[in-house]
Amino acid sequence: MNGDQRVELAVAVTDELPILHVDMDAFYVEVERKRDPALVGRPVIVGGSGRRGVVASASYEARASGVHAAMPTARARRLCPDAVVVTSDFSGYAEASVAIAEVFESVTPHVEPIALDEAFLDVSGAHRLFGSSPEIAWHLRSAVREATGLDCSVGVASNKTLAKLASVAAKPTVGRSGPRPGLGVRIVERAEQLDFLWAHRVEALWGVGPVTLGRLHDIDVFSVGDLAAVPIERLVTAIGSAHGTHLSALANGIDDRPVHPGGIPRSVSHEETFDVDVRDPDRIRGETVRLADAVASRLRANGLAGRTVTVKVKYPDFSLRTRAHTLAGPVQTPRILAGAAHALIAKLDLSSGIRLLGIAVSNISETSAPAARSEAGDGADTLPAPRGQLQLELDVGRRSAAASDAAADAEPGLTGDAEVDRRLGDALDAIRGRFGRAVISHGAAGLRDGAPGERRWGR
DNA sequence: TCTGGGGTCCTCTGCCCT
DNA sequence: TCTGAGGGCAGAGGACCC
Numbered sequence: 001m002n003g004d005q006r007v008e009l010a011v012a013v014t015d016e017l018p019i020l021h022v023d024m025d026a027f028y029v030e031v032e033r034k035r036d037p038a039l040v041g042r043p044v045i046v047g048g049s050g051r052r053g054v055v056a057s058a059s060y061e062a063r064a065s066g067v068h069a070a071m072p073t074a075r076a077r078r079l080c081p082d083a084v085v086v087t088s089d090f091s092g093y094a095e096a097s098v099a100i101a102e103v104f105e106s107v108t109p110h111v112e113p114i115a116l117d118e119a120f121l122d123v124s125g126a127h128r129l130f131g132s133s134p135e136i137a138w139h140l141r142s143a144v145r146e147a148t149g150l151d152c153s154v155g156v157a158s159n160k161t162l163a164k165l166a167s168v169a170a171k172p173t174v175g176r177s178g179p180r181p182g183l184g185v186r187i188v189e190r191a192e193q194l195d196f197l198w199a200h201r202v203e204a205l206w207g208v209g210p211v212t213l214g215r216l217h218d219i220d221v222f223s224v225g226d227l228a229a230v231p232i233e234r235l236v237t238a239i240g241s242a243h244g245t246h247l248s249a250l251a252n253g254i255d256d257r258p259v260h261p262g263g264i265p266r267s268v269s270h271e272e273t274f275d276v277d278v279r280d281p282d283r284i285r286g287e288t289v290r291l292a293d294a295v296a297s298r299l300r301a302n303g304l305a306g307r308t309v310t311v312k313v314k315y316p317d318f319s320l321r322t323r324a325h326t327l328a329g330p331v332q333t334p335r336i337l338a339g340a341a342h343a344l345i346a347k348l349d350l351s352s353g354i355r356l357l358g359i360a361v362s363n364i365s366e367t368s369a370p371a372a373r374s375e376a377g378d379g380a381d382t383l384p385a386p387r388g389q390l391q392l393e394l395d396v397g398r399r400s401a402a403a404s405d406a407a408a409d410a411e412p413g414l415t416g417d418a419e420v421d422r423r424l425g426d427a428l429d430a431i432r433g434r435f436g437r438a439v440i441s442h443g444a445a446g447l448r449d450g451a452p453g454e455r456r457w458g459r
Numbered sequence: 460t461c462t463g464g465g466g467t468c469c470t471c472t473g474c475c476c477t
Numbered sequence: 478t479c480t481g482a483g484g485g486c487a488g489a490g491g492a493c494c495c
Contacts, residue, residue, distance in 0.1 A: 047463080054463045056495095069495080072461055090464090115466090115495045209493045242469065243492090269465060307485085319464075324488055358464085 017133045018124035019186065019259065020161035021155040022104065022140060025172055026184075027117035028057035030150045031084050031096050043083040047073050051275050052355075056088050060179030093117075096148055103143045107136060112259045117324055118167075120160055122259035137185040157188040159255035165200060194253050198225030205250055207243065215239050227251035264304060264364055269312075270294040271358025277316050279353035288345060291359045292338035299361065305330035306361035309340040313348055314356035323347050330365050337361065 024030070028046040032061055033039045034127035043062035047055040052071040065080035073085060097116040104111045107130055123136050130136045137154040144152050155166025170186035172179055188196050203213050215238050221227050225237075228251040236244035247253065270291045278284055288311075299305055309331075310324040323344040331337060341359050 050463095052461085052463075056463080070463080072463090074460060075462095078460085088464090118495075138476095207493070211492060240470080265465095266467065267465085271464060273463060310488090320490075322489060326487065354461085360465090 016124065017126060017156050017163075017190070018122055019160055019163040020121040020123055020133065020137055020140070021157075021160070022119055022121065022144075022152050022443075023155075023167045023171070024100070024117035024144075025151045025153060026057055026059055027096075027150070028088065028093055029059040031093055032089075034096075034149055035092070038275070039084055039086075043067075043080050045073065045076050045080070045085045046082045046088055047076075049073060049083070049085055049087045052273050058083075060174050063174045064176070064178050071302055090116075096150065098152075099148050100144055100152075103140065103147050106143070107140060109261065110259050111261055113262050118371060120163065120259045134185065134187050137187070141184055143175050151184075154185045155383050156185065158190055158193060159253075160257055160259070161206065161250050162188050162193055162197060162253070164206065165197065165204060168204070169310065169458045173367055183209065194228075197251070197253055198228060200224045202227050202251075206248060207247060212239055212243065212247075264366055265302075266364060267360050267362035268298050268302075268304065268306065268364065269310075269358060269360030270296055270298075271312060271356060271360075273314070273356045274354075277353035278357075279350070281350065284345065284357065285342065286351060287357050288341050288359070289334070289338045291357060292341055293334040295359050295361055296332055296334040296337050299332040303367050304364050305332035305367045305423040306365070307331070307363035308361065309337060309363065310360040311341050311344040311348075312356070312358035312360065313345070313350075313354050316353055318354055318355075321348055326363065330367065330379040331361075331364070332367065 029039075029044045032044060032046060039059075041061070042059075043065065044059040045055055045062050046057045047053050047065060051074070053305050055067060055069050055071045055073055055076050057069060058067040058076070062076070062080045062083045065083075067080050067083070068078045077083065077085065082411045093116050100117075101111065101113065101119070104119055104121055108121055108123050108126045110125070111300055112120040114120065121140075123130070123133055126136060127133075130139055133156045136154050139150055141154055144150060153167050153170035154170075155168070155170060157163040157166050166186040166188045170183045172182040174180070200223065202208055202216055202221055205224060205227075208216065216227065219230065219234060219238050227247060230248070232244065232248050235248055238244065239247070272287070272291065274287075278287070307328075307330050308324055308326045310322055312320065325336075325340055325344055327336075327340065331340075337359065358442040
C-alpha cells in the first residue's frame, strides 16, 4: 500500500456514517401473518380485543382506512369493518425479537434495543468484515428476512436522531390506493443532513409529544428548521431548561448520544385496565395479589429483585395516583410485594372505584442466575394443562400465615420468611414451567387471612 | 365510542440531617 | 436553643417513547 492509498483509506473511514436504526415493518402484524398465512393481504389489527382495548399495530391495509396505533380497538373496527382483529401475544413477538437481535449481534456487539421491533446499531467497528454502512444496512435487511421472514427498514446516518428519521423515510407508505413499498434503506449523507432534518415537522423529533408540541406552536415553531432558528433563551422559557437545551441541539444536528447495549432494566411492572371499573375492596385485593405475582414471576425469571414498590391507580375520570415505598432490602417474591402493595393501596381513596391497577418494582439489582425455566418458558404453551382443577398444599415452611403477614407489613424483605418465599417462588416457577402459567396462581384469600396450616394454592 | 401496557427520564416538593 | 441554608434522598407526578 503506498502513501496515497493510506490517506484515501483514512478519509473513507472517518466519513462513514456510524449509526444505523433498524425498525421492523408492522412487526406484530407480520409475526401474526407468519403464524397464520390466511391473514396475508387482508387488513389486520393487533391489539386488545376487550371493551377497553386499543390497537398495538395495524397492517398497512388497515392503516389505509385510517387505523393507527393507540386507537381504541372499537373505533378501529368501525373504520375498517373488514379487518381481522388479533389479540396481542407479546411472548410470540418477544421470540421473533430474539431472532432479530441475534442477526444484529452477528454484525456488531454495539446494539441498543429500543423496543421489541427496533434497535440502534453502531457499526463503526464492522466495516472491515461487512463493508460500508450502506452495505451493512442492506446486508441486515436480507439477513433479518432470511432468519425470520420479516421485513425491516434501515436508516443510516451520523447520529441517532438522523438515523431514526431516516428509517421512517425508508418505510412503506399508505395511500388511497393502498400500501406502497418503501426504500428499505435510507442513507442521510453528512452534506444533506441539515436540509433533511429541517424539512421535518417538529413532532418528528424524539421528545416532542402533545404537550411540548402545543408549547412550541405557541412560539410559532412548526418545523425542525423553525426550532433550529429559535433563540435558546426563548425555547428554555417555553419548555424548560433541560428539555429546551436538548431539543435545540437535536434540531441543529447535534446528537452525540452513544449507542449503548442494554443493561438490567430500571423497573419491572405489570398493570391492567379492568373491563368495568372496580369498587369492591376484596376484588382489588385479589387483583393486587395477582399483579404482584406477575411482577415477582418476571423478576425471578430474570434473576432480578427490587427495593422500591410503587402502586398505580387510575380512577374513572382518568386521573392517576401513585404511591411508593422503598424497602430495606431487595425483594422478588409475590407475598412480600403484595404485602407492600396492600399497604400502599390502603393510603388511596378507592370509594369511586378504579379502572386500572398497576404494580411496579424499581431500584432493581441482580440477584442470581435467572430461574431455570421461566413461567413463559417453552413448556408453557406446549404441554396441555390438566383438565380438572388442582388444589395443592406446598410444604414450603411451617411458620404461621399470620406471623408471615405481620412480618411483611413490618419490613418486607428482611424477615425470616425470605427462605420460605424463595422456595415458594421456585415451586411456582417449576409448576408453571411444566404445565403453563395459567395452571396455578395465588389464592388471595390464603394470603389475606389464612390460618396456620391452612394455606391453599390453586386456581 | 372513548382513551393499553411496559418502560425511561425529568422536575418538583418535602423531609431529614448537618 | 432556635433558625436558616444547603445537600441528599424519597416520593409523586408529568411527559414521552414504542
